[in-house]
Structures are given as structure tokens and as C-alpha cells.
Amino acid sequence: MIWSSKKEVPVVIIGGGLAGLVSALHLALKGVEVLLIEKNSYPLHKVCGEYISNEVLPYLNSLGIDPLKMGAVAISKFVLTTPSNKLLKTKLPLGGFGMSRYLLDHTLAKKVQNAGVNMVQDVVIDVEYQNNKFLVKTKNNGHLTANIVLGAYGKRSNLDVKFNRPFIKNKSPYLAVKAHYTGSFPADVVAIHNFEGGYCGVSRVEDNKINICYITNYKTFQEFKSIPDFEAQVVFKNEALKKLFKTSKLAFEKPLSISQISFDIKKPVENHILMCGDTAGMIHPLCGNGMGMAIHSAKLVSELVIPYLNGEIKSRADLEQQYSQAWNSNFLKRVKTGKLLAELYNNNSLSQIVMGTLKFFPKILTKIIKRTHGKPLKAVIV
Numbered sequence: 001m002i003w004s005s006k007k008e009v010p011v012v013i014i015g016g017g018l019a020g021l022v023s024a025l026h027l028a029l030k031g032v033e034v035l036l037i038e039k040n041s042y043p044l045h046k047v048c049g050e051y052i053s054n055e056v057l058p059y060l061n062s063l064g065i066d067p068l069k070m071g072a073v074a075i076s077k078f079v080l081t082t083p084s085n086k087l088l089k090t091k092l093p094l095g096g097f098g099m100s101r102y103l104l105d106h107t108l109a110k111k112v113q114n115a116g117v118n119m120v121q122d123v124v125i126d127v128e129y130q131n132n133k134f135l136v137k138t139k140n141n142g143h144l145t146a147n148i149v150l151g152a153y154g155k156r157s158n159l160d161v162k163f164n165r166p167f168i169k170n171k172s173p174y175l176a177v178k179a180h181y182t183g184s185f186p187a188d189v190v191a192i193h194n195f196e197g198g199y200c201g202v203s204r205v206e207d208n209k210i211n212i213c214y215i216t217n218y219k220t221f222q223e224f225k226s227i228p229d230f231e232a233q234v235v236f237k238n239e240a241l242k243k244l245f246k247t248s249k250l251a252f253e254k255p256l257s258i259s260q261i262s263f264d265i266k267k268p269v270e271n272h273i274l275m276c277g278d279t280a281g282m283i284h285p286l287c288g289n290g291m292g293m294a295i296h297s298a299k300l301v302s303e304l305v306i307p308y309l310n311g312e313i314k315s316r317a318d319l320e321q322q323y324s325q326a327w328n329s330n331f332l333k334r335v336k337t338g339k340l341l342a343e344l345y346n347n348n349s350l351s352q353i354v355m356g357t358l359k360f361f362p363k364i365l366t367k368i369i370k371r372t373h374g375k376p377l378k379a380v381i382v
């Protein structure tokens with residue numbers, strides 16, 4: 001044990017994914033002392049579609065991160081197919097880039113460390129709030145006290161059970177599978193291929209790899225013995241996916257999978273902890289914008305924590321109220337639209353009708369994409 005509750009730091013960040021790393025970097029570049037606690041080590045592959053909206057590019061650049069110089073692939077086109085093999089194509093209003101979480105999180109972690117953030121590998125097991133301070137309890141390093149705690153621990157964690165968050169009590173029917181492949185796929189396209197009970201996102205990332213990541217409901221999946229069996233019987237009914245899988249070679253030892261993915265609405269402030277990224281709310285991956293939201297929410301929270309620590313925001317209640325308001329006005333509509341789209345996509349006959357309509361009115365598709373994304377973030381950090 002290396003800490004005691006007498007050790008006090010201004011800001012503790014729980015979780016070193018995109019939301020945690022970006023807020024740590026932002027705060028550190030502005031001179032705030034930060035301690036970041038992440039349970040895993042870097043680099044690490046994560047189950048993710050790995051398509052990132054350009055809305056966060058100016059902000060990332062201002063933090064000293066230039067994904068395109070690091071090998072990320074610029075993406076400007078969108079392709080959508082249905083289980084009955086109807087196809088739609090459109091230009092993405094804003095575009096984005098493809099980059100693996102393996103590379104992006106690792107690069108950010110190195111930047112965070114170089115910016116002077118104290119990064120500790122440990123698991124946070126509880127956070128207690130008393131007398132306007134937090135007592136952060138960890139598995140290996142003991143307890144410490146913090147003025148501000150940012151919860152950036154992802155979509156589902158032991159801490160959600162501790163904090164008794166309502167969504168954790170509901171069963172989540174989704175699971176996801178992802179791997180990198182070598183093969184042929186256009187560099188400037190992100191594709192969403194729908195199959196019965198799920199959909200699959202495809203785009204290129206660095207090093208000529210193709211990221212293939214699908215999400216499906218547990219009910220459809222459990223009827224099959226294994227991932228290959230499920231793919232052969234269900235996923236490959238979509239001709240585009242069948243061709244892609246048959247002509248690509250797995251670049252991982254085996255695909256990664258996760259389950260219990262929830263899209264329930266959460267609160268951006270809980271137990272006085274300012275929640276960031278998926279911990280505050282998760283948009284359906286169909287919208288391809290969870291990473292953008294994680295990075296954007298890191299910016300929002302950092303821009304409020306700094307004036308709070310300087311005394312410009314007078315009370316914790318004001319800080320919490322301003323952050324909740326900022327989070328809801330930026331993201332709540334997107335999360336709700338994503339939920340609605342996912343429900344529609346899960347309904348085969350309804351999605352056929354919608355695809356038919358979109359074929360004649362492609363501008364509606366552009367409008368839907370815009371509704372689940374934001375405008376480019378104006379961000380100059382220094």
C-alpha cells in the first residue's frame with residue numbers, strides 16, 4: 001500500500017480510455033495536477049468500430065495529437081447494406097478517420113505521461129464523498145483524498161454496482177465481436193452492413209488493416225455454438241459481409257468479444273462524480289460517434305473543472321449543474337436518436353421500408369447522420 005487518506009490530489013480520474021486520457025491531458029496542459037488510475041496496461045486492443053468523427057480533429061490537434069500523421073486513414077464515404085442486400089451510398093457530411101484503439105489510446109497515454117500526469121495501474125473499488133472531498137479506494141495502493149473525481153471508467157464497471165446506478169440492474173441484450181483483418185477494402189469508406197439481429201461496421205485503420213466489428217443481440221447469438229457458426233449461419237446472409245469475410249485474413253489470434261452492452265440513459269453527475277465518456281452515457285455504435293462524444297465530454301468537463309479550481313465557479317453545486325446542463329444539451333438528443341435508430345434497425349420489415357425510402361430521398365440519410373454527430377469542436381488549448 002503506497003497511499004493514505006492523508007494524500008490529497010486536486011483531480012483523480014478513474015479510467016484511462018479516451019475520456020480519461022483526453023481530460024487528463026487537457027487538465028495537465030493547463031497546469032492542473034492530475035492522478036489517473038487505469039486498471040489495464042497499454043497498448044491494448046478494444047472492441048470498437050474504430051471510426052472517429054472529424055468533429056474532434058481540431059481539438060485533438062490542439063492537444064498535440066495528429067492522427068493522420070500517425071497512420072490514421074481519412075474516411076469520407078458511407079455505405080449501408082440490408083440483410084436483403086439493398087445498398088445505399090452517401091458522402092459523410094463531416095467525414096472521419098480510422099485508427100485502432102491500440103494505437104490511439106497508447107499514443108494518448110504516452111502524451112499524458114509526458115505532460116506530467118501521475119498514471120497508476122490499479123483498480124478503483126469505491127469512492128466515498130464526505131465533507132466536500134472524495135475518498136478514493138483502490139485495490140492495491142490504498143486510499144487517497146481528492147477534491148474532484150472524474151468517472152471515465154467506460155460503459156460498465158464494478159463501480160456502477162457500488163454507486164447503485166439504475167442501468168446496471170437491467171439486463172443488456174447486446175454483445176459485440178471485433179478483429180483486425182488483412183485484405184481488400186476501400187480506404188475512404190466506412191460501411192455498416194445489416195444482418196438479422198445485428199449489424200457490422202467495417203473500415204480501415206493504420207498499417208493497411210481492416211477493422212471488422214459487429215454487434216448483435218444475445219437472443220440471436222445463443223442459438224449458435226460458436227462465433228464461426230454464427231457468422232456462417234447469420235452474418236453471411238448479407239452478401240457484402242460474406243464476400244468480405246471470405247476474402248480477408250484474420251490478423252488477430254482470435255476475435256475479441258464483449259457482452260452486457262447497455263444503451264440506457266445515465267446521469268452525467270452521480271455521487272458528485274463528474275462522469276465522462278461512456279460512463280455518462282453511451283450512444284449506439286450504429287452512429288459511430290461514441291469516441292467523438294468521449295473526447296468531446298472530456299473537453300466539456302475540463303473546461304469547467306479549471307474555473308472551479310480557480311474559484312471562478314463558486315460552488316460544487318454550480319459545477320455539477322453546469323456540467324449536467326452542458327452534457328445534456330450536447331449529447332442527450334444524439335443518444336436518444338441512436339437508441340431509436342437501433343430499434344428501427346432491429347426490426348427487419350421496418351428497416352426495409354426505411355431503406356426503400358432513403359434510396360429515393362438520400363438527403364434524409366445525411367440528416368440522420370448530422371443528428372447523431374456534432375459540429376467540429378473549436379479548440380485551442382494553449
Ligand SMILES: Cc1cc2nc3c(=O)[nH]c(=O)nc-3n(C[C@H](O)[C@H](O)[C@H](O)COP(=O)(O)OP(=O)(O)OC[C@H]3O[C@@H](n4cnc5c(N)ncnc54)[C@H](O)[C@@H]3O)c2cc1C
Pocket residue numbers: 014015016017018019020037038039040047048049050051052053122123124125152153154155157158159176177201213214215261276277278279285288289290291292294
Ligand atoms: C461494438 C462497438 C462498436 C463501436 N464502434 C464505434 C465507432 O466506430 N466509432 C465510435 O466513435 N465509437 C464506437 N464505439 C463506442 C466507443 O468504443 C466508446 O464510446 C469509447 O470507447 C468510450 O471511451 P471511454 O473512455 O468512455 O471508455 P473506455 O475506452 O471503455 O475506457 C474506460 C477505461 O476505464 C478502465 N476502468 C474501468 N473500470 C475501472 C476501475 N474500476 N478502475 C480503474 N480503471 C477502470 C478500463 O480498463 C478502460 O480502459 C463502439 C462501441 C462498441 C461497443
